[in-house]
Amino acid sequence: MTTTPTPGQAAGPLVDDDVPAEPRKLTRLEKRAIATKGRLSSPWASGIAIIIAILWTIPSVGLLVTSFRPELDIRNSGWWTVFGGIFSGEAEFTADNYNEVLYGNSSNLSATFVNSFVITIPAVIIPITLALLAAYAFAWIQFRGREFLFVAVFALQVVPLQVALVPLLSDYVDWGINGSFWTVWLSHSIFALPLAIFLLHNFMKDIPPSLVEAARVDGAGHVKIFFRVLFPLLVPAIASFGIFQFLWVWNDLLVGLTFTSPAYRPMTVAVAELAGSRGGDWHLLTAGAFVAMIVPLIVFIALQRYFVRGMLAGAVKG
Amino acid sequence: MSWLLEPSGVGEKFLVMFVAILLFVAVMSLILFVVDRPKRIPNWVVALGFVGLPLAFLLYGLVRPALITLWNSFFNRNSTEFVGVDNYVTAFTQPQFQKVLLVTAAWVILAPLLSTVIGLVYAVLVDRTRFEKLAKALVFIPMAISMVGASIIWGFVYEFRPDQAGIQQIGLLNQLLVWLGFPPQQFLIGQPWNTGFLIVVMIWIQTGFAMTVLSAAIKAIPDDIVEAARLDGLHGMQMFRFITVPSIRPALVVVLTTIAMATLKAFDIVRTMTGGQFGTQVVANEFYTQAFRQNNQGLAAALAVVLFILVIPIIVYNVGQMRKAEDIR
Numbered sequence: 001m002t003t004t005p006t007p008g009q010a011a012g013p014l015v016d017d018d019v020p021a022e023p024r025k026l027t028r029l030e031k032r033a034i035a036t037k038g039r040l041s042s043p044w045a046s047g048i049a050i051i052i053a054i055l056w057t058i059p060s061v062g063l064l065v066t067s068f069r070p071e072l073d074i075r076n077s078g079w080w081t082v083f084g085g086i087f088s089g090e091a092e093f094t095a096d097n098y099n100e101v102l103y104g105n106s107s108n109l110s111a112t113f114v115n116s117f118v119i120t121i122p123a124v125i126i127p128i129t130l131a132l133l134a135a136y137a138f139a140w141i142q143f144r145g146r147e148f149l150f151v152a153v154f155a156l157q158v159v160p161l162q163v164a165l166v167p168l169l170s171d172y173v174d175w176g177i178n179g180s181f182w183t184v185w186l187s188h189s190i191f192a193l194p195l196a197i198f199l200l201h202n203f204m205k206d207i208p209p210s211l212v213e214a215a216r217v218d219g220a221g222h223v224k225i226f227f228r229v230l231f232p233l234l235v236p237a238i239a240s241f242g243i244f245q246f247l248w249v250w251n252d253l254l255v256g257l258t259f260t261s262p263a264y265r266p267m268t269v270a271v272a273e274l275a276g277s278r279g280g281d282w283h284l285l286t287a288g289a290f291v292a293m294i295v296p297l298i299v300f301i302a303l304q305r306y307f308v309r310g311m312l313a314g315a316v317k318g
Numbered sequence: 319m320s321w322l323l324e325p326s327g328v329g330e331k332f333l334v335m336f337v338a339i340l341l342f343v344a345v346m347s348l349i350l351f352v353v354d355r356p357k358r359i360p361n362w363v364v365a366l367g368f369v370g371l372p373l374a375f376l377l378y379g380l381v382r383p384a385l386i387t388l389w390n391s392f393f394n395r396n397s398t399e400f401v402g403v404d405n406y407v408t409a410f411t412q413p414q415f416q417k418v419l420l421v422t423a424a425w426v427i428l429a430p431l432l433s434t435v436i437g438l439v440y441a442v443l444v445d446r447t448r449f450e451k452l453a454k455a456l457v458f459i460p461m462a463i464s465m466v467g468a469s470i471i472w473g474f475v476y477e478f479r480p481d482q483a484g485i486q487q488i489g490l491l492n493q494l495l496v497w498l499g500f501p502p503q504q505f506l507i508g509q510p511w512n513t514g515f516l517i518v519v520m521i522w523i524q525t526g527f528a529m530t531v532l533s534a535a536i537k538a539i540p541d542d543i544v545e546a547a548r549l550d551g552l553h554g555m556q557m558f559r560f561i562t563v564p565s566i567r568p569a570l571v572v573v574l575t576t577i578a579m580a581t582l583k584a585f586d587i588v589r590t591m592t593g594g595q596f597g598t599q600v601v602a603n604e605f606y607t608q609a610f611r612q613n614n615q616g617l618a619a620a621l622a623v624v625l626f627i628l629v630i631p632i633i634v635y636n637v638g639q640m641r642k643a644e645d646i647r
Contacts, residue, residue: 134372146365158630222353268466
């Protein structure tokens with residue numbers, strides 16, 4: 001939030017909480033918090049909450065612990081035994097699994113790690129730019145058929161990706177670009193558009209019309225209004241959808257599996273293949289899964305509150 | 319120029335990436351420059367400059383393929399002979415595919431319902447407690463994990479070792495069974511429960527989404543309503559049943575439909591964990607099998623269209639809701 005403050009930025013608490021709360025709401029919440037103090041006094045309620053929290057955390061903890069254990073230990077005993085082993089000094093930890101899964105002959109995930117980045121970055125930038133322009137047109141330019149087109153774009157979410165795969169693939173083969181990065185970028189850009197246009201349009205509509213009017217009276221054209229007036233205000237929205245798209249592309253299996261040749265496949269495909277061909281090799285699988293998870297987890301945890309805002313804009317307004 | 323299509327090495331890959339981005343920026347700048355240049359241009363030209371490329375992408379990449387697929391679904395396996403609705407008849411009458419439809423139905427009903435219920439209960443329970451932030455983060459984090467990653471995580475929880483002397487279970491769930499005195503189970507093989515164990519993975523991923531949206535909706539319930547209900551003597555479960563749930567009904571519906579849509583199209587979990595074996599196949603994965611393994615384009619297209627038809631009611635409902643929201647605005 002380094003831009004100059006404007007009325008539109010009264011949506012300031014963007015960085016404040018994971019809930020789109022207006023300032024006055026906070027005091028209200030506090031009041032309510034006091035009123036409902038001791039709400040969790042029921043041991044049943046706290047018990048259920050703790051059980052759910054544990055059920056949601058334990059599986060990942062098991063994966064993380066296992067990925068650092070020697071192969072032989074993984075085969076012979078459960079990961080929970082290390083907690084006893086820590087006290088007796090018998091527990092062993094190693095980075096061998098990561099070494100093998102990243103650079104070993106059988107998987108060599110490090111190359112696909114690079115591919116995932118090369119695939120993801122344009123597949124985030126391109127659809128967001130396109131969607132921003134389209135959302136702007138749908139929100140602030142008067143033209144015939146605008147309403148209809150907007151609903152049509154939104155409704156295109158109805159098309160499952162599966163429907164588009166085969167026709168697109170046969171085109172790519174005809175053009176001779178099949179299996180390269182270009183097909184993945186193009187496909188991801190297309191598939192992201194309906195949701196991206198819809199969400200960014202919601203954010204655009206929240207900007208006070210008076211702001212746009214004022215700029216127009218000053219003689220600014222649409223391009224100028226878009227870049228000078230709206231763009232700075234939309235940075236949080238762009239961030240939130242950017243994270244969403246980043247997670248979606250990075251975690252995608254279907255598009256990567258269909259359109260890339262083996263040299264350019266993303267990490268999800270490689271890890272899924274590892275699971276298929278070496279289903280019992282938990283020392284490789286756990287380390288591989290964790291390598292594939294680490295980037296989205298960092299992005300997600302660091303930028304959680306932006307992501308949540310984007311999600312709420314899509315869900316609650318939809 | 320072969321490196322543009324077949325870059326080798328990290329350097330060339332990133333170079334291609336920058337070329338692609340620069341190319342895109344150049345094209346967009348040109349378009350915007352052209353529509354912004356003349357002083358008096360009709361509005362629709364400007365609009366075309368803004369929405370033209372996105373719409374062209376959508377027409378080319380979604381609308382046209384959807385129509386082609388619909389067309390192909392009336393042809394035989396290599397699209398040479400018109401067979402009418404034969405593919406659909408196959409999909410709906412052969413026991414093998416009926417089973418796939420049944421399993422898909424189980425997914426679409428169970429995953430959204432259970433995620434929403436668990437997410438709602440959890441949101442209410444941790445609402446305004448001291449640990450709210452941490453508690454929410456714990457349940458929310460699986461959202462960032464790919465379905466492939468989640469499948470491996472849960473595959474490890476379900477891991478089975480034969481029940482013999484000297485062999486320890488390394489899957490947590492089977493170890494729990496052994497500790498409780500039961501024999502270990504092959505969770506991913508025994509029908510029909512294996513589908514249930516796969517659905518658990520989806521629920522694990524989606525509950526965080528449900529929880530976050532519903533929690534925001536709960537916080538938005540007006541204070542006076544809560545106060546009035548309390549004065550009327552409502553407490554605990556009654557409050558939940560008569561005030562909380564009705565107040566957040568729109569959010570509930572949105573969460574249910576969103577998760578249902580995601581579930582219907584997703585195939586990663588089934589593919590990674592069982593490959594569709596042991597009676598766990600779903601439509602989305604059967605499509606992939608028919609299109610790329612069996613090379614039966616006609617049947618694959620029909621399955622994709624079935625998927626398409628199943629999503630339509632969900633989207634129609636959402637468009638209706640959106641219209642309503644627009645009116646309020």
